[in-house]
Amino acid sequence: MAGAATALRQERPAQSVAVELRGVSHNFDLGGSRLAVLNVIDLSVAAGEFIALLGPSGCGKSTLLRLISGLEQPSAGSIAADGEPINGPDPSRILVFQDPTLFPWATVWNNVATGLNARGVLNQQRARVDATLDLVGLRVFKGAYPHQLSGGMAQRAALARALVNDPALLLLDEPLGKLDSLTRLSLQGELVALWRKAGFTAILVTHDVEEALLLASRVIVLSERPARIRAEFQVDRPYPRHRDDPELVALRRQVLSTLGLAT
């Protein structure tokens, strides 16, 4: 995070982190009864990789992201970032939710500035906020309130709020899930471009197989709850990818059949 005053636009040395999950299990406490959500997950994510987690709805994908972010601690097992165990949330690992969860009382600019402000470095790094707003194309809307934004713009603002902190790991919990299909397509392209430019490690939860194959360098398929890793697919296609690429179409068929949705 040193030398952070330089604009995000400029190419910087890749800053990313490797994530290591060892025997991670997690239970929810539901008023006395225990609900097993994750069942012994082992996963290694290399620095700079873009991982997509696919799985049936309610299988615990989002929980896995919360554990990696450090907002919650796993019931068993360990999670480490570059060998350091994760004990709590940290601005180097940022979770982006399905809902933009922008603060409705703050302008877009102030929302994006939240992280810098919370850590008391906003005054030295105001230019970064503007640069990040440029990056997601929201400079014109910096004075707008969230209720004035469309769904796509709100999600862009949420991305900017994460990116301004220069995260080494971006955890994306279905960030495009609620958008209309056109906005979704354009944001998928932007997400890949941002990842390639900034070089962070990315873990994306989605239940859109096509989206997973378009964005990720590796797709992990999870089972029903309690989730285990069921299959892994390496996606060795160059970016930018096209959805009608025959190899992706073939992979899509394989992934769907793994999910029990053979076509």
Add this chain to the structure above:
Amino acid sequence: MSNALETLGGRTGTSPPTSLSGLRQAVWRNGLLAAAAWAAAALATIGLPDVVPWGGAQLFAGIVAAGATIFLALSVVVPRLGRLGDRIAHYGPWFIVIGVWLALWELTTAKFGWLPKPFFSPPNGLLNVYVTEAPRLVLCIAYTLRLWSLGFLSGVAVGYALGVALGWSKRVSYWGMPILKLIGPVPATAWIPCTFYFFPTTFAASVFIVALASGIPVTILTSSGVGSVNRAYYDVGRNLGASDWYLISRIAVPASLPHVFVGLFMGLYYSFAVLVVAEMLGAKFGLGWYIQFQTAYSGYANVYATLLIMALLCAGIVRLLFLARDRLLNWQKGFI
């Protein structure tokens, strides 16, 4: 009635174009009618003999006649004033009805005596009170405002701080919530006998009663507001490196503001309700005290005059709070 009057006015009504439309454009008819009504009120005051004499008739007639003259002038000027003229014209029906009301009020009280002294007073009776009692009334207003502002502001400050603590901390909530639920519903005035015991002066006791009445709804609404903040906002804050203090001051506080304002409005109305009672706790001045004092002497004109001041004062304070809310919650416009 107001519909008929608006149609008469021609500006707001949708009358078909006639040869008179030019004239209608040139003159604000509701202004003329208002001038006539106000002139009638002035003439009735001056021209007819009083059944019972009240002071202030000359002054009242003068003011009302001046009003009539202003409306007469406005009826010519308003059509040329553009947007300001439209704003004035909007209230035309009110101006007419106020003139009619003043005339009828004057006739039924001072002139025909249908509504007898001392329980009813003509409008000039109220005016006479304002003239003769001005120094005392100003003093009473100042005393009331001092009591109200000390009580309301301290009640809101303490109530707000308590509310944030109750909504934020599980431990504070564990101990505080049952007490609040027990004490909250007790009418603030029921504490009066105890307050004499606990406070050194009756003024301090009165401030406490007003503070209690305004503080409790603020406490309850603030704590529920802080407690119902979307957890995801805190997750975002923690993830971005926010301290607990940041989570409270920059997330919990603004997020709960809509609830807090509901509490402030409730507290404001309760504070008005107990203000008058509090001023009866041996106060020497104050509008509540003045009303009670004048009632004892059958000074009903004074009572009405004071009630009018209180109405304006309370409505003004409510208006200020609305302005503050609109300013602080303008981010909420999409949700309202």
